[in-house]
Amino acid sequence: MPKSLRSPQQQQLQSLLIELRKAKGLTQTEVATRLRRPQSFVAKYEGGERRLDVVEFIEVAQALEADACLVLGELIQRSPVTTD
Amino acid sequence: MPKSLRSPQQQQLQSLLIELRKAKGLTQTEVATRLRRPQSFVAKYEGGERRLDVVEFIEVAQALEADACLVLGELIQRSPVTTD
C-alpha cells in the first residue's frame, strides 16, 4: 500500500465508500461497471491501493447513488482534517 | 500536463481553487506555507500539473479558509459529472 494511503482520513474515506456500497447492496463489480472501469479499480480504492482524486470521487459517489457533498461532509465529520 | 488533467471537471476545479485563493488575497506561497508544502505544489494543482486527491482537497479548502463541501458543491454545479 502506498504510504500516502495510510492517513486516518484516507482510511476513513475507504471505509465510508465501502459502507455506502454495501448499504446499496452493490458489489465491486457492479460499481465498476457503472464507472466503466475494471473491478480491480474499485478493489484498489476500497483497499487503499489507490487514491481517488476529486473528480473521481464525484463519479464514485454517483455510482454509489450518493451525494458527493454529503459524503464529503460525513468524512470531514468523522475525521477532521487538521493541517497543523 | 498529464492527460488525466484535461477533463472539463478538473479544469473547473483548478479555476475554482484559483478564484478562491485570489478572493482571499492569498499568494501561492502563502497557501503553500499553510499546507507545509513548496510553492510548486500549489502552482501545480492550480496549473493542472497535478491532481488533488480527496484528502488533499479538504486540506486545500481549509488553507483557503473555505468549506470543502461548499466548494465541492460549487464544482458539481458548474460542471455536472456524468459517468455516461
Place this chain on the structure above:
DNA sequence: CACCATTATCCTATAATGGGATAATCCGCA
C-alpha cells in the same frame, strides 16, 4: 467438500509526483 460469487493481489509497462532550483511574468514606480 463442491461451486459460485465476490474480493484481493500479481505483474510490469506506463504515468504521475516531489520539490528545490531557476526561469518567466507581472506590476508599481520613478
Place this chain on the structure above:
DNA sequence: TGCGGATTATCCCATTATAGGATAATGGTG
C-alpha cells in the same frame, strides 16, 4: 521606458503510483 521585487510557471529526473487483465484467495451455501 526600465529597474526591482513579488508572484507564478517550468525544469529535471529519481522516486512512487497507476492500469487493468489475469489469477489467486476468500466467503457463503447447501
